[in-house]
Amino acid sequence: MIPRLKPTLGWRELAALVRPAAADAVPRFEAAFAQLARQKHAIAFPYGRTGLWALLQAMGLEGREVICPAYTCVVVPHAIVHAGATPVFVDSNARDFNMNLDLARKAVTPRTGAIIATSIFGHPVNLAALEGFRRDFPAVRVIHDGAHSFFAEDAGRPVHLAADANIVGLNISKLMTSIFGGMTTTDDDALADALRQVRDRLVAPPGRRKGFKRRLYLGAIPIAFSGPVYGFVNRLERAGLLRRFVKYFDEATIDMPADFRIGMTGVEAEVGRIQTDRYPDIIAHRRSIAGVYDEEFRSVPGVTRPPLGAGATWSHYVVRVDDRDRIHADLLRRGIQLGVLIDYSIPDLKAYRGSAGDRFDCPTSRSFVPRVLNLPLAVSPLQARWIVSKLRETIGVPIARTRAA
Ligand SMILES: *Cc1c(COP(=O)(O)O)cnc(C)c1O
DSSP: OBOSOOOOOOHHHHHHHHSOOOTTHHHHHHHHHHHHHTOSEEEEESBHHHHHHHHHHHTTOTTSEEEEESSSOTHHHHHHHHTTOEEEEEOBOTTTSSBOHHHHHHTOOTTEEEEEEEOGGGOOOOHHHHHHHHHHOTTSEEEEEOTTTSSOEETTEEGGGGSSEEEEEOSTTSSSOOSSBEEEEESOHHHHHHHHHHHHHHSBOOOHHHHHHHHHHHHHHHHHTSHHHHHHHHHHHHTTTTHHHHOOOOTTOOOOOTTTTBOOOHHHHHHHHHHHHHHHHHHHHHHHHHHHHHHHHTTOTTEEOOOOOTTOOOSOEEEEETTHHHHHHHHHHTTBOOBOOOOOOGGGSTTTTTSTTOOSOOHHHHHHTTTEEEEOSSSOHHHHHHHHHHHHHHHTOOHHHHHHO
16 A cells, blocks of 8 residues: 655654653754754744744734635634634635735735745745735735745745745654644744744643653554555545544634644654754655656646646645546555545635635635645655556556557
8 A cells, every 4th residue: 555645754763752852852953943944943833733823923913814825724724713813715826726926915904914825735835926915015924834845945945935934834744744743933033032932821841741642653653654554544544433533624613733732742853853854855855756747647638737846845746637536546446545635625614614704705726626636755756657557547548648658
């Protein structure tokens, strides 16, 4: 079974599992992450969404509107609501899945406090458009959601540096991991101070119990992702037996994890710091596999490829196909698990439909929902080619024709 995602963990991370964490593990991880981000401040949180929630409060945005993409992870508006602000949803670009910044301009009102620009799936936000927005609306704070992209670049310039702050998530599905956790980075000293104060006031230090739970979770990852176990877990999942554990949101509820205000543990920080060393190799590998997919899919009709920008960091390689659910199920039977992220448009979810921020129709975002299919990136070039050949069979493209192409 080829899993749809797989964290890149080595012996150093597993050694951190059995070693007591250093007392200053979290500040050391913050320093390493700041260096990787090429920013002055990196401030650690138990989740990416906690970092966003704290950031909005540090910016003083309670009671204000926050413009965010209709097509993003649902935890983003949840964090906005929990921070006492109102998410206002804006439709996407058809080409790169990112929020349409021309439409975002029309969403600005006197109540707008911030805009969250997301480099979704690792596709960099269009920097010229973002900078134009900034120039025209200087009172609106700009937050970059880098959970999918970290330090993606547009025309050679890192997108996250164009924002007042960048947030990332660090769970095992992200580009690099600290088991769970998140980071907020900024070059603004006053904002960093305010953010640390919010964290000191609202996020409790983790106890031994949380550290123990995180160690157990980390120890289970290599086992869960090993071939036979993963196949078995997947069968349970398909039978609906694991829904309670794998479903990360309920479409009618605006909630945060029970421990979202309990700080990052030392073991998570140790793993995260080790992963910062691996980050460049992880991205280089993902870029090369995206290149393989791009080349292979050129000869498969009926598949819309994502743009292959040089600065994309590829949290997900997402094609669009008709008949997605059949293809997904068919490949699963052949031992290939593809993802279907993101399979909702936020203003269409029960929790947000008809809410104050459901102000604009978002047809492009909605059009992605039944068509997106994510290909695994933690695979070898050979596996990537094999996956495309299976997908081609499923779609019904004759092999001879593609060879000739
Ligand atoms: C994962 C993610 C986050 C943060 O997620 P956490 O699970 O809270 O760490 C934020 N935005 C996007 C787009 C994400 O995918």
